[in-house]
Amino acid sequence: MNKNEITEILNNCNSIKPSDLVIDDLKWKYLVWGALKGKNILLLGPTRCGKTKAVKSVAKALGKEDKFFYFNIGSTQDARALLIGNSFAKKETGTVFCRSEFTRAIRTPGAIVLLDELTRGHHDAWNILMPVIDTTQRYLRIDESENSDIINVEPDVTFIATANIGSQYTATKVLDKAVSSRFPVKIEMEPIGKKDEYNLLIKHFPNADSEQKILFNAICEIADHTRKQINREDAKISNFISTGAVLEIAELVMDGFSLLEIAEATIYPEYSKDGDIDSERTYIKQLIQKYVKVSKSNVSIVNPISDPTETPF
Amino acid sequence: MYDYNLEETESWSDFWMTDTYIDDKKDLPSFNTDILRLISARKAITNFVTILTGENIPVNFITQTKSGMTDGKTVYLSSDILNKKEFDVAVGLALHEASHILLTDFELIKTMWGRISNLYKKGREIGLEQSDVRDFTKFITNYVEDRYIDDYIFSNAPGYKPYYTALYEYYFNNEEMGKILQSQKFRTPNLESYEFRILGLTNPLSDLDSLSALKQIAEVLSLKNIGRLDTTKKRMNLAIQITEIIFDNIKNELNKVNEDGSNQSLKPNLLTDNDQENEENKQNQENVENGENKQDSKKSEWIADDDLIGGSLVETDKITEPPKIKMKQNVDSNATTKKIVSDYKRFFDHNVSKKVISDEQLTLVNVIEKSGISISTVGKSLKIPVECIVVKKLTKELMNTTMFPLSRQLNISNEDIINRGIQMGILLGNKLQVRRDINVSHYPRRSSGKIYKRHLHEIEWSESIFYKSVVDKYEPINLHISVDASGSMSEYNKWNETMVMVVAICKAASMVNNLRVVVSFRTTIQTGNNHLPYVVCAYDSNKDSFTKVKTLFKYLYPDGCTPEGLTFEAIMDELICKKTNELWYFLNISDGQPYLTYKIKNSTQKIEYSECGVAHTRQQYKKIIESGVKGMSYFIKSGNNDACNKYLIESFKKMYGDDARFIDVNNVRSIANTINDLFLKKE
Numbered sequence: 001m002n003k004n005e006i007t008e009i010l011n012n013c014n015s016i017k018p019s020d021l022v023i024d025d026l027k028w029k030y031l032v033w034g035a036l037k038g039k040n041i042l043l044l045g046p047t048r049c050g051k052t053k054a055v056k057s058v059a060k061a062l063g064k065e066d067k068f069f070y071f072n073i074g075s076t077q078d079a080r081a082l083l084i085g086n087s088f089a090k091k092e093t094g095t096v097f098c099r100s101e102f103t104r105a106i107r108t109p110g111a112i113v114l115l116d117e118l119t120r121g122h123h124d125a126w127n128i129l130m131p132v133i134d135t136t137q138r139y140l141r142i143d144e145s146e147n148s149d150i151i152n153v154e155p156d157v158t159f160i161a162t163a164n165i166g167s168q169y170t171a172t173k174v175l176d177k178a179v180s181s182r183f184p185v186k187i188e189m190e191p192i193g194k195k196d197e198y199n200l201l202i203k204h205f206p207n208a209d210s211e212q213k214i215l216f217n218a219i220c221e222i223a224d225h226t227r228k229q230i231n232r233e234d235a236k237i238s239n240f241i242s243t244g245a246v247l248e249i250a251e252l253v254m255d256g257f258s259l260l261e262i263a264e265a266t267i268y269p270e271y272s273k274d275g276d277i278d279s280e281r282t283y284i285k286q287l288i289q290k291y292v293k294v295s296k297s298n299v300s301i302v303n304p305i306s307d308p309t310e311t312p313f
Numbered sequence: 314m315y316d317y318n319l320e321e322t323e324s325w326s327d328f329w330m331t332d333t334y335i336d337d338k339k340d341l342p343s344f345n346t347d348i349l350r351l352i353s354a355r356k357a358i359t360n361f362v363t364i365l366t367g368e369n370i371p372v373n374f375i376t377q378t379k380s381g382m383t384d385g386k387t388v389y390l391s392s393d394i395l396n397k398k399e400f401d402v403a404v405g406l407a408l409h410e411a412s413h414i415l416l417t418d419f420e421l422i423k424t425m426w427g428r429i430s431n432l433y434k435k436g437r438e439i440g441l442e443q444s445d446v447r448d449f450t451k452f453i454t455n456y457v458e459d460r461y462i463d464d465y466i467f468s469n470a471p472g473y474k475p476y477y478t479a480l481y482e483y484y485f486n487n488e489e490m491g492k493i494l495q496s497q498k499f500r501t502p503n504l505e506s507y508e509f510r511i512l513g514l515t516n517p518l519s520d521l522d523s524l525s526a527l528k529q530i531a532e533v534l535s536l537k538n539i540g541r542l543d544t545t546k547k548r549m550n551l552a553i554q555i556t557e558i559i560f561d562n563i564k565n566e567l568n569k570v571n572e573d574g575s576n577q578s579l580k581p582n583l584l585t586d587n588d589q590e591n592e593e594n595k596q597n598q599e600n601v602e603n604g605e606n607k608q609d610s611k612k613s614e615w616i617a618d619d620d621l622i623g624g625s626l627v628e629t630d631k632i633t634e635p636p637k638i639k640m641k642q643n644v645d646s647n648a649t650t651k652k653i654v655s656d657y658k659r660f661f662d663h664n665v666s667k668k669v670i671s672d673e674q675l676t677l678v679n680v681i682e683k684s685g686i687s688i689s690t691v692g693k694s695l696k697i698p699v700e701c702i703v704v705k706k707l708t709k710e711l712m713n714t715t716m717f718p719l720s721r722q723l724n725i726s727n728e729d730i731i732n733r734g735i736q737m738g739i740l741l742g743n744k745l746q747v748r749r750d751i752n753v754s755h756y757p758r759r760s761s762g763k764i765y766k767r768h769l770h771e772i773e774w775s776e777s778i779f780y781k782s783v784v785d786k787y788e789p790i791n792l793h794i795s796v797d798a799s800g801s802m803s804e805y806n807k808w809n810e811t812m813v814m815v816v817a818i819c820k821a822a823s824m825v826n827n828l829r830v831v832v833s834f835r836t837t838i839q840t841g842n843n844h845l846p847y848v849v850c851a852y853d854s855n856k857d858s859f860t861k862v863k864t865l866f867k868y869l870y871p872d873g874c875t876p877e878g879l880t881f882e883a884i885m886d887e888l889i890c891k892k893t894n895e896l897w898y899f900l901n902i903s904d905g906q907p908y909l910t911y912k913i914k915n916s917t918q919k920i921e922y923s924e925c926g927v928a929h930t931r932q933q934y935k936k937i938i939e940s941g942v943k944g945m946s947y948f949i950k951s952g953n954n955d956a957c958n959k960y961l962i963e964s965f966k967k968m969y970g971d972d973a974r975f976i977d978v979n980n981v982r983s984i985a986n987t988i989n990d991l992f993l994k995k996e
Contacts (some may be wrong), residue, residue: 276355287364
């Protein structure tokens, strides 16, 4: 792709941004740029804030779905097998070495390679990836023996890695500086705001009725409050409700669950009961209570409180 | 349609409140459990304020003798919040005040008085002083502001509406209000009537035809759409507009009276009816002094139509005559209405009456809150339950209060134990062997072991296709040291020896990376005629620096009885809180067997814990061990008192079994050896 084509795409990149992806325009532009120019990008952010979705959306937007390769570095048990390959013994053919899908990915011109959960990966994975993502090297060595095969990475292959940050991610490691420096572009993904989140729910569930929309709004406000609260110095909770969790909760709403039922099953268990009235669970219950629909018969008839608007619930 | 049915619950706080908060049967009359409840209440209400406003607005108790008003920065609570109904009311009031802090521009309100010159002018025209104009305008402004606040809460937090209902039902007598609204009272166009009728606008029994211009006011106010007034300035402007309408209307009424050609003394009293009464009494007195007919003076007393209801007719005022502006009302019938209006006005003036606590109590509240004191019921398994006081964090302020049984005076210190402890700790730190990292040793090309996949292709001509991995894994160590701080430890220099060792271990831990040390002391505290188990977490190396040991430990002196197993229960539940995969060790330091006489919770029956304490302690210690915590117990002997020691050692062995250790606690090597044995057991 020549420079003019790249510039034209970048100037109109917002037009190719999917409507169900909530991401800052500038960050989206960076992603598109990285994918067009074969750059290494590191997406940082809390869990389930849309990192993986953003990368998949870039591939789709640029028409590279057939050149999109996904590798979960965090969950692999054998980094060598995932990234290089494995030997298999067969009766007919004898012992055969089979190269991994990763080797195919890096040999695909214009590929977008997603390295998911990089911070959860084993050190072996990082060691193997170092020369691959290094812009001055860009090769994968099959073996460490003398004259072993190497696979060169195609020039415009893009590596996009995702990483969680924060002390709540106990299985993650601090990303090796040598590895992180190979990703010159770092994009911080933050949880989306409640308005964007609400719009996302409406897009996902266009058939929601007015009652359900009110519940969507309540859930988005609850999730937003938890995210703001955990960033405080004197936070009363240690966990927030992610956008991914909000989407799942919305599905429960569409299936007829009430706010209290949803809270019991999906929200309360995330918060500890330790500490009695000081507990995180108490705080969350008080937060949920804010949006609970109270039976009308118990509200005093002779009520000096003005009720100028109809209550949403 | 609805999530929650209020009819099934005693109070709206039941939705989230835990059982232990409001327990009327708590058997701790002298322990200031009310203080603990106040602390919990404040925390819970602070949560509500944070949730509603998104801000960390401080919440505090009133300590002044006068009623507490929000000052725009802090929400003030009444201290009468110790039952559920009162609690709901307190939440409602706190939400109301917090909303004001969030939404009301108090600084702008203060500048209001410079913007109402027109009102002053109109007020003068109808005989009002500036102060009267200010007071009335302030009332209207507060009313509009509060209506907006109500709308804000109802729209943004519909689930909190019942707290509001509880608030209004508590402070205002709505039924009485409704009756008065329907009556003939407050139909004379004066300030008091307008105040009352405006207050009643939100009452369904309000009568918009009861007072001239009331309908217009209601239309201008448009309560159903009050949310449109989204700035303090808009609300202020509306308040000024309403005041203008009222003043204009009163002026019109006055003009009507004048056109009537009636006696000037019929000029309506624009303030309250009582003021009119005082003025007329004064006038009558002057008339009498002037020798006027008493009958004439009587004629000038006007009695309002209200008195027609249940009162006697005055002949000079016949019902059939055209209505005049009548000011005076029967004093007796005014008492209730005046109280209602006064209650409302005080509420809108943020001047509700709140129960105060003394400054000393507030200090105690703050100290206790900072220390994280809670109450844990222990002894349940023996069916001899008792409350155990658990202090999660020792502070110097707590040591100054009566809620801490161990310290004598903070000017008497035992500096020597600290110095010796530190010296010993340095030696101990060099001897402690705590493994830190996860070491993986990988041995390839072996003839046995796991198959190395990379060498599978050599399978036919080589045997060295196996490997072995050895993982040396040492997780971070958590060591909980529980020290017997009963009175018997003060004998035979036991306390000093113990504290030197404890300080030494803390010092050694501060030199080692992978070791967390928590030190707790256990004893009893006297409350009234009862003794209760008491545990205080004095040091946690994860949260406190070693300086705390140096600063506070020298002031600790043992006192009280020996509740052993009862406190172990509380320690396990409240202080250790072992999570899966966490490595915990429990080091118990004790000089003897359990001893305590206490009253069972919710009963007058007294229990001698020494009778069952050994077995109970054994049971509780076993529970700790079974939960995955590794234990060890050091016996602190009573000098050379062999007979005593023999007896105590027997009990000690019964309680702690193989984990009992009888070492010289002043010997660094002995301590290091025993602790190392404990730590170096691999997973």
